[in-house]
Amino acid sequence: TSSGSDGSDDDAETTAGKSIYMVSDGTGWTVEHSVNAALGQFEHCLVDRGCAVNTHLFSGIDDVERLMEIVKQAAKEGAMLVYTLADPSMADAARQACMHWGIPMTDMLGPITEAIATHLGVLPSGLPRGAPGRSFPLTDEYFRRIEAIEFSIKQDDGAFPQNLHKADIVLAGVSRTGKTPLSIYLAQKGYKVANVPIVIGVQLPKSLFEVDPEKVFGLTINPLVLQTIRTARAKTLGFSEGMKSNYSEMVHVRQELEFARRILAQNPVWPVIEVTGKAIEETAAVVLRLYHDRKHKCSMPRISKRY
Amino acid sequence: TSSGSDGSDDDAETTAGKSIYMVSDGTGWTVEHSVNAALGQFEHCLVDRGCAVNTHLFSGIDDVERLMEIVKQAAKEGAMLVYTLADPSMADAARQACMHWGIPMTDMLGPITEAIATHLGVLPSGLPRGAPGRSFPLTDEYFRRIEAIEFSIKQDDGAFPQNLHKADIVLAGVSRTGKTPLSIYLAQKGYKVANVPIVIGVQLPKSLFEVDPEKVFGLTINPLVLQTIRTARAKTLGFSEGMKSNYSEMVHVRQELEFARRILAQNPVWPVIEVTGKAIEETAAVVLRLYHDRKHKCSMPRISKRY
Numbered sequence: 001t002s003s004g005s006d007g008s009d010d011d012a013e014t015t016a017g018k019s020i021y022m023v024s025d026g027t028g029w030t031v032e033h034s035v036n037a038a039l040g041q042f043e044h045c046l047v048d049r050g051c052a053v054n055t056h057l058f059s060g061i062d063d064v065e066r067l068m069e070i071v072k073q074a075a076k077e078g079a080m081l082v083y084t085l086a087d088p089s090m091a092d093a094a095r096q097a098c099m100h101w102g103i104p105m106t107d108m109l110g111p112i113t114e115a116i117a118t119h120l121g122v123l124p125s126g127l128p129r130g131a132p133g134r135s136f137p138l139t140d141e142y143f144r145r146i147e148a149i150e151f152s153i154k155q156d157d158g159a160f161p162q163n164l165h166k167a168d169i170v171l172a173g174v175s176r177t178g179k180t181p182l183s184i185y186l187a188q189k190g191y192k193v194a195n196v197p198i199v200i201g202v203q204l205p206k207s208l209f210e211v212d213p214e215k216v217f218g219l220t221i222n223p224l225v226l227q228t229i230r231t232a233r234a235k236t237l238g239f240s241e242g243m244k245s246n247y248s249e250m251v252h253v254r255q256e257l258e259f260a261r262r263i264l265a266q267n268p269v270w271p272v273i274e275v276t277g278k279a280i281e282e283t284a285a286v287v288l289r290l291y292h293d294r295k296h297k298c299s300m301p302r303i304s305k306r307y
Numbered sequence: 308t309s310s311g312s313d314g315s316d317d318d319a320e321t322t323a324g325k326s327i328y329m330v331s332d333g334t335g336w337t338v339e340h341s342v343n344a345a346l347g348q349f350e351h352c353l354v355d356r357g358c359a360v361n362t363h364l365f366s367g368i369d370d371v372e373r374l375m376e377i378v379k380q381a382a383k384e385g386a387m388l389v390y391t392l393a394d395p396s397m398a399d400a401a402r403q404a405c406m407h408w409g410i411p412m413t414d415m416l417g418p419i420t421e422a423i424a425t426h427l428g429v430l431p432s433g434l435p436r437g438a439p440g441r442s443f444p445l446t447d448e449y450f451r452r453i454e455a456i457e458f459s460i461k462q463d464d465g466a467f468p469q470n471l472h473k474a475d476i477v478l479a480g481v482s483r484t485g486k487t488p489l490s491i492y493l494a495q496k497g498y499k500v501a502n503v504p505i506v507i508g509v510q511l512p513k514s515l516f517e518v519d520p521e522k523v524f525g526l527t528i529n530p531l532v533l534q535t536i537r538t539a540r541a542k543t544l545g546f547s548e549g550m551k552s553n554y555s556e557m558v559h560v561r562q563e564l565e566f567a568r569r570i571l572a573q574n575p576v577w578p579v580i581e582v583t584g585k586a587i588e589e590t591a592a593v594v595l596r597l598y599h600d601r602k603h604k605c606s607m608p609r610i611s612k613r614y
């Protein structure tokens with residue numbers, strides 16, 4: 001998949017491939033996330049470009065006029081429409097216009113919202129998230145999340161080891177096991193994360209061995225994959241030949257992973273997570289599953305929240 | 308809503324409120340995101356706890372045995388089930404078990420996946436994201452995202468102004484307008500973001516006025532709301548009385564916002580975004596809408612991607 005900042009979306013290219021129009025009265029991130037996951041089911045033909053797909057996200061669509069313009073444009077392009085519209089009259093308008101123009105459509109949140117309404121015995125408000133009057137509450141959770149992000153940035157790459165006791169989660173692993181993006185991913189979910197690099201021959205901070213071992217997670221990776229990633233990294237950083245070879249040379253990579261393996265093994269309470277082949281969000285799911293399981297010891301591992 | 312790191316999910320509390328079981332063969336983030344957005348439609352009763360909701364996320368569920376255990380537990384608790392299961396036989400098993408136990412259920416991705424399949428004329432693979440054999444491609448996009456995150460961390464809070472020209476997006480605003488969490492949110496989406504604090508009496512880096520003005524975004528906020536946020540912040544940081552009053556005192560807050568307003572007004576190409584009452588992801592949607600609109604000048608503002 002190709003992403004935001006340089007997605008090729010000039011008109012010439014978008015004609016070569018099927019289009020999916022995504023419409024939301026809010027940010028559009030829910031419909032984008034869902035379509036993205038669904039497209040995972042078509043990777044077998046997306047990767048070899050057998051069936052290229054262009055997605056177009058229209059966010060903040062809260063009046064019928066703009067909605068109708070988008071539907072008409074979708075009809076012209078032969079696109080399908082996926083929408084999340086909280087106002088029932090907007091959702092109806094989308095559905096009827098699509099039927100009128102013969103456009104395939106999916107209401108992404110309508111069914112789940114109805115199901116929850118029945119389950120709770122409460123009618124949905126029908127108000128989009130940006131609706132006037134819906135004052136944004138500066139909740140404790142809001143502040144806590146921002147604090148988690150600021151903490152995790154500050155604690156990146158082994159900085160301020162004296163603060164490890166303040167972290168909810170501590171990640172340890174050699175360079176390029178994804179500690180930084182994983183820390184940030186978890187921070188966005190409200191966890192204060194610190195990450196500590198394991199470097200061959202460099203002593204780890206004493207505090208790492210003093211904090212609650214149940215919150216420390218080791219990351220490991222296949223040496224061949226690590227070498228590939230490090231070679232790419234060395235190129236990006238413009239390493240000199242000498243530095244590069246030491247950092248990404250196979251012998252060194254294996255030695256450093258072995259050094260890390262031994263340290264992690266000496267602390268058997270720390271789980272060691274294999275990150276090879278996992279996207280950041282997949283590793284995050286594994287970490288949080290273990291984290292909540294250890295904290296709450298449910299019969300079936302789960303992450304629970306209260307709204 | 309209460310979130311991950313300290314969500315109250317001990318057994319005593321979870322009984323007081325309706326339960327939603329969320330099941331995925333992957334990370335579970337898609338079903339969590341969707342349920343979360345849908346619950347926004349019930350804020351009118353969630354906030355005053357008229358109808359408390361407990362969600363339970365079960366991720367990595369890729370065998371029928373565990374799936375059945377969860378469905379049985381849901382039946383026992385009177386919960387509803389929301390699932391994303393790529394393997395059609397797993398999805399069928401969930402549906403039939405729910406019907407058997409009389410559990411309300413929603414298949415979150417089934418309908419959109421079918422609609423996309425019809426639209427593309429291709430069958431879905433039926434393989435969950437972690438399925439064996441699905442080798443994770445170390446794509447350019449993957450590396451670019453990680454680079455964006457690392458860049459944005461490094462450029463937080465005005466650091467390394469000589470690098471502003473390397474950023475895709477530059478954010479400028481006074482302290483506590485959400486520059487840091489917004490930078491990180493955008494970085495996760497693949498954009499290299501730098502943020503520059505505006506502080507009364509402190510000169511802004513020359514490079515801010517030398518970079519492409521189309522990529523600079525000003526953030527502004529209501530003075531009363533800012534004062535509230537800063538007071539909370541000062542408490543967290545443990546500011547002394549003297550520092551606190553200067554930072555969060557109303558006169559100072561107003562003066563600093565006026566100082567910022569004048570600088571932003573002197574650079575009329577920079578859009579100024581009002582963040583009052585907006586969640587981080589809402590401000591992110593506004594920034595990216597403007598960013599893509601300026602870059603691509605479509606008749607209808609959109610964010611386009613190619614898969």
Ligand SMILES: Nc1ncnc2c1ncn2[C@@H]1O[C@H](COP(=O)(O)O)[C@@H](O)[C@H]1O
Nearest residue numbers: 024026027028029030084086128129347
């Ligand atoms: N906090 C909320 N309150 C009300 N509606 C929401 C909330 N969050 C999301 N929604 C709705 O859920 C759908 C998806 O939101 P978004 O991800 O912002 O596009 C839109 O129809 C929004 O209006």
Ligand SMILES: Nc1ncnc2c1ncn2[C@@H]1O[C@H](COP(=O)(O)O)[C@@H](O)[C@H]1O
Nearest residue numbers: 040331333334335336337391393435436
């Ligand atoms: N890249 C992918 N390839 C195949 N299936 C995917 C991919 N990403 C997500 N899915 C599926 O989409 C649903 C939601 O994924 P998740 O958000 O990880 O729970 C699950 O059924 C996953 O198996």
Ligand SMILES: [Mg+2]
Nearest residue numbers: 157179180181
């Ligand atoms: Mg790092």
Ligand SMILES: [Mg+2]
Nearest residue numbers: 464486487488
């Ligand atoms: Mg900041």
